[in-house]
Amino acid sequence: MRRAFAPFMPGRGWTDPQPAKAKRKRPVQMTAARPAPPAEVVEKALIELGAPAGQRIICDYPPNALSPNKVVHWGKRSRARARYRRDCFALALASKVVAPPKGVIRVRLDLFPPARDRRDDDNAEASFKAGRDGIADALRVDDSRFRVERHLHRQPLGCVVFTIIEGEGE
Numbered sequence: 001m002r003r004a005f006a007p008f009m010p011g012r013g014w015t016d017p018q019p020a021k022a023k024r025k026r027p028v029q030m031t032a033a034r035p036a037p038p039a040e041v042v043e044k045a046l047i048e049l050g051a052p053a054g055q056r057i058i059c060d061y062p063p064n065a066l067s068p069n070k071v072v073h074w075g076k077r078s079r080a081r082a083r084y085r086r087d088c089f090a091l092a093l094a095s096k097v098v099a100p101p102k103g104v105i106r107v108r109l110d111l112f113p114p115a116r117d118r119r120d121d122d123n124a125e126a127s128f129k130a131g132r133d134g135i136a137d138a139l140r141v142d143d144s145r146f147r148v149e150r151h152l153h154r155q156p157l158g159c160v161v162f163t164i165i166e167g168e169g170e
Contacts, residue, residue: 028072030080032060032087033114036159042112045155051110055097057135057162059088061114062127069123081130088131092138097164099139106165109150114158121152128160135162 036042036058043056065072065080072080099105111124125148136143 026064028065028070028076029063030065030076031063031083032158033063034060034158036060037157042157042159042161045112045153045157046110046161049110049151049153051108051151051161051163052165054108054163054165055095056164057088057092057095057097059091059128059131059135059160059162060084061112061158061160062131064127066127066130067123068126069120085130085134085137088134089138092135092162097139099141099164103145104147105141105145107146107148108161108163108165109148110161110163111150111152112155112157112159112161113152115156116154119152121150124152125150131160132162 039058042058062084063080064070065077066084109125109128111128113119113124132143132146136146
């Protein structure tokens, strides 16, 4: 019986390339990794950054199941999206924020990730889409009225600050 010639097999004189180390996968989070810090801590950080004044809603940072780059089953993602939207809805109601009755609503999003990992600002904002919809529901406005200015910070507070900037929009 003849054996097949396999020059790339180990022990045949060819050097094997080093196997790549497997990247550790993060588990899928269905809820926020940790709760948002107290309002005093967030306000102090925003003052240091020079953020404008306005009505603020402080939400937990979105779970990684909502990231557009995370491969998650659609059912898990849907449940995480519904839960996060409901949580942001409740936080917006609790903060008693009032939206302008008509016209454009200028909004500033300050995204403080839970860790100092490098992140894409567009992915962070896309992860917050369910929260933005929940806030729009609580304010009883269409979220197409929002004109968003986003800021992704490296300070690891683990929250998203949704600020309605006072003054007339466009």
